[in-house]
Amino acid sequence: MNRSLKAQMKYANKIGANYVIIIGDDELDKGIVKIKNMATGEEKETSIEEIKFNL
Numbered sequence: 810m811n812r813s814l815k816a817q818m819k820y821a822n823k824i825g826a827n828y829v830i831i832i833g834d835d836e837l838d839k840g841i842v843k844i845k846n847m848a849t850g851e852e853k854e855t856s857i858e859e860i861k862f863n864l
């Protein structure tokens with residue numbers, strides 16, 4: 810989207826997203842993703858492999 814993470818979060822909030830998944834360079838290096846609850850602001854990390862397994 811060629812926007813900053815902050816701008817993308819604002820957009821997600823504007824469109825009423827309940828959750829967002831954050832995958833940046835740091836997350837890719839670690840093999841994780843961050844899942845953010847937009848209502849509470851809580852973030853959880855989980856492995857990419859765990860997500861693949863649950864799909």
